[in-house]
Amino acid sequence: MELTPDDVKRVAELARIELTEDETRAFVKDLNDILRYVNRLQQVDTEGVEPAYHVVPLENVMRVDCVTPSLPVDEALDGTTGRSGDYFKVPRILDVD
């Protein structure tokens, strides 16, 4: 099963990365090379094996539910190039009309 340029464009849309035509062509080749290599995983018999999503004997670490100091507003907004008052400013999200 080979990835096509259309598959790569669909993945780029999901990943929110605008690709040039050259990049699309390069990724078709690179991703197919990588997939051919990783397909060796299909040779491993994993019938009934629990997937290990992490390897630490911990689950659901909770903290006490109380208010602690957090970043001051000015410091939190210091890294953005789009500030409006105490908010992050972004281009419109919804089409009007």
Place this chain on the structure above:
Amino acid sequence: MDVIDRPLYELARLLESGEVSAEELAVEFLSRIDKVDGIVGAFVTVDREGTLSGARMADKARRAGEAPSHLAGIPIAVKDNMCTRGIETTCSSKMLRGFVPPYDAHVVERVKAAGMLVIGKTNLDEFAMGSSTENSALRVTRNPWNLQRVPGGSSGGSAAAVAASEAPAALGSDTGGSVRVPASYCGIVGMKPTYGLVSRYGVVAYASSLDQVGPLAANVRDCAIMLRVIAGHDPRDSMSIDAEIPDYEAQLGRDIAGKVIGLPKEYFAEGIEPGVRDAVLEAAKQLSKLGVEVEEVSLPTVEYALAAYYIIASSEASSNLARFDGVRYGHRAEGAVDSVSMFMKTRAEGFGPEVKRRIMMGTYSLSAGYYDAYYKKASQVRSTLKSDFDRVFERCDALLTPTAPTTAFPIGERIDDPMSMYMSDVCTVTANLAGIPGISLPCGWQDGLPIGMQLLGKRFSEATLLQLAYAYEQAAGYPSRKAPVTKDRGCCSCH
């Protein structure tokens, strides 16, 4: 011997006895950086003023008998994916150029609490994705032993800084070998601790189930000292383990006779350069002379580890790097008419080719219809690999392998062939997948380039690994070897 070439433990002694002041030390390291970093390219930011004023404060505190620790005033280098309050933190990416964090990473807090100084931030493969530091958007880092070769990656700047005596030790991060591979290529010691031993709070996330911070140093004792500085529980990293941190340094020098070291045959198979294989097998002989029992073992799943690693790491990266959308920090593309096109243009402009490749690969392997075949399958193989390790560690105290299949390769050789670059990590990714500690230390030379060997141990066996590494280092005679930074072998323009 120049003060900059002395081991960190020796610098601590000189500072405590008053033979050297922290200010003198800072001046020496800063002038070494001025002298060689134009060639080596280890640093992306040097904090000259902060280091000098911190050094003066350390001197004052020590004179008053109030130094926070015996390490106070020692400068170290920090990989530029760890947040430093008030100091730019770029991940060597256009995406974060100009980003000044409002807080310190946990490991930076720990370093500062010991009174150590962050002399500068070191170059890396963009967002720690790579094995040569060539994926940096900011600069080229060269191997101090041979300037035409890569330093390894992704913590290449940290390794090169130590090898070139620009800092006595450094911090790196290791997701698939990013501390150990550059340590190996640059002829120094580097350790990836047990997953959960060191908090990642404030370290820019790449693959959260694999990422660990670890020390790079010129010798095993310095590595042990730095590990103790950064290890310990932190509730801000939910995978941080609340475990007792031993005095690793005090436990060095214990007799290692009777320990059992396994040589896993899968790590000596095809693809490992004969010179590298022979040097590691020679090290095994040296260890057996010290009374260690060496035996061949097998971990059959290792053959599939790199494939599982690239799926898991890429999948987690695609999720972690979703935060870089231009809204809250970092680069923002101009002129977009709606938010989605702003995200798409911001990410197109901000990320380099390897970061895009891994985000694409990860997005694909997590997408509807492919999840079971890729991410789930890789996670099952990870389970099987972990069982392989559990089984051999019932008998063995440690495993001995090469750190990388080759010595440092020429700059440019693998950059256009992602698969050949990925193969550089074939011996190291297993420790991240299994969550176990690994240390790389020098064990020989080939054509003027260092060869690294790797010791792997069961979870929280750092003290044992450091003891074995120390015993080998003392017997083999490799303490504190520093690179001359030579343009060509034999000629040195910077001494």
